[in-house]
Amino acid sequence: NAGVMQNPRHLVRRRGQEARLRCSPMKGHSHVYWYRQLPEEGLKFMVYLQKENIIDESGMPKERFSAEFPKEGPSILRIQQVVRGDSAAYFCASSSRTSGDNEQFFGPGTRLTVL
Amino acid sequence: AQKITQTQPGMFVQEKEAVTLDCTYDTSDQSYGLFWYKQPSSGEMIFLIYQGSYDEQNATEGRYSLNFQKARKSANLVISASQLGDSAMYFCAMRRPSNDYKLSFGAGTTVTVRA
Numbered sequence: 001n002a003g004v005m006q007n008p009r010h011l012v013r014r015r016g017q018e019a020r021l022r023c024s025p026m027k028g029h030s031h032v033y034w035y036r037q038l039p040e041e042g043l044k045f046m047v048y049l050q051k052e053n054i055i056d057e058s059g060m061p062k063e064r065f066s067a068e069f070p071k072e073g074p075s076i077l078r079i080q081q082v083v084r085g086d087s088a089a090y091f092c093a094s095s096s097r098t099s100g101d102n103e104q105f106f107g108p109g110t111r112l113t114v115l
Numbered sequence: 116a117q118k119i120t121q122t123q124p125g126m127f128v129q130e131k132e133a134v135t136l137d138c139t140y141d142t143s144d145q146s147y148g149l150f151w152y153k154q155p156s157s158g159e160m161i162f163l164i165y166q167g168s169y170d171e172q173n174a175t176e177g178r179y180s181l182n183f184q185k186a187r188k189s190a191n192l193v194i195s196a197s198q199l200g201d202s203a204m205y206f207c208a209m210r211r212p213s214n215d216y217k218l219s220f221g222a223g224t225t226v227t228v229r230a
């Protein structure tokens with residue numbers, strides 16, 4: 001039973017390019033959370049999605065960032081016109097439901113470097 | 116607003132000794148969950164232990180135990196019999212049903228185990 005998959009593991013982009021980060025949740029999980037970890041900091045919530053719905057995007061920057069979780073396929077975090085400040089580790093976590101003590105399982109993260 | 120505070124940016128511990136990592140939190144919710152994650156130098160987030168706010172007993176998982184003091188709003192992690200492989204960053208996190216169960220993380224504590 002594969003865990004949460006993220007790809008690519010490392011991504012290098014030049015300023016102004018687009019970055020697409022993918023997250024395949026664990027089998028049977030329909031809840032996906034994206035977090036960003038800036039260097040030397042803890043993880044910060046970005047967005048919470050269920051299949052075909054954005055539930056909470058209060059942690060997303062207002063511009064250039066978007067996320068989706070289609071009915072089929074992985075969840076995508078898209079960053080347009082990247083800037084150096086976007087350099088960070090982006091983690092995806094999934095869970096099967098939000099109630100109770102259900103654990104969120106983390107993927108290995110995507111490390112984005114903007115040159 | 117909720118807040119997780121980890122006051123120890125870095126700690127050194129001798130191999131085979133125990134170490135306590137501090138975590139305090141602030142919430143007005145009655146129901147919440149507290150987590151500890153380990154992040155080794157390879158970068159992945161590894162779940163260690165969970166404590167529910169209504170759990171009467173402190174959580175334990177192998178060499179990890181959580182010293183939960185609800186009135187003081189603290190959830191310290193104790194690692195017993197430290198091993199060299201325990202060297203990593205450790206994050207305390209909280210989630211609440213009222214907040215869609217998204218995780219809020221502390222800034223982390225770096226633990227270095229010395230031989």
